[in-house]
Amino acid sequence: MDVTRRGFLKLTGLSVVALAAGVGIDPAAAQAKGYTLKIDGCQKIPSICHFCSGGCGMLLYVKEGKLIHLEGDPDHPTNEGTLCPKGASLGAVAYSPQRVVKPRRRAPGAKDWEEITWEDALDRVAEKVKEVRDATWLSSEETPDAKSGHSISYTVNRAEGIAFLGSAEVDNEESYLISKFCRVLGVPYNEHQARI
Incomplete structure (x- = not known):
């Protein structure tokens, strides 16, 4: 049997349409099943994104001490299940091979x-x-x-040659300790990256 490229594409398209119509493939159900398999056996931990002061809620799915998946918390009043690109990338930040x-x-x-x-x-x-x-x-x-x-x-009593610049990766407790440390050293310039 000699099949041309155009004939192959027509047959493939018709086969997909016939299969979808005859079998009744539901893409939403397939996607839900894939999601369920992804987080199966994970511990769901509610958390808060620490990138900015918005305090968006997150759901972390952890298996054997490793973050498997994260998503916005739909029950959180701040973000109602959505995440900005920085919050959504937290999983990649934790396990990036480029991380020092x-x-x-x-x-x-x-x-x-x-x-x-x-x-x-x-x-x-x-x-x-x-x-x-x-x-x-x-x-x-x-x-x-x-x-x-x-x-x-x-x-x-201040050291004017030292300044401290905070990070978006620093949480409230760490910020408190950093401000105390700056006061002990006499550092008057304690700033955060979000204001610059």
Whole structure:
């Protein structure tokens, strides 16, 4: 049997139509069955998206300690089951092969990054924070007094050479600890990425 390309396409199209009409394939039912198989055996955990201050509700499906699926919580009053692209991509963020999971350092003048240990990274950060804090520490500030004409000295105790920029990946509890840490160091510039 010699079948041309056009004849093959006609036969394929007619076969699909005949099969769908005769068997009664329901795409919605097939999709629902696929979804059920995907989350079968998962623990459903309600959560809140932490990308912005919107507080959208999410449902996380976890199996054996690994996130299998996530979706918007339809019962949550903020988002009613929808998620923005950032919230919907949280699963990819957690298991992305491009995610950096070990500290790296690029030496001055070097072109490539080298992996270092967590101890080395923490020691390096602590040394730099101490160095900059000591170099930029301001214990008092003088301002002129309009009434007397003399300058008045105020205690300020701040390190003006350090600033902290928060992240969309930081939750409320971590933000609280970061603000406390900045106050202990005397850092007056504590900002969040959402305002910049």
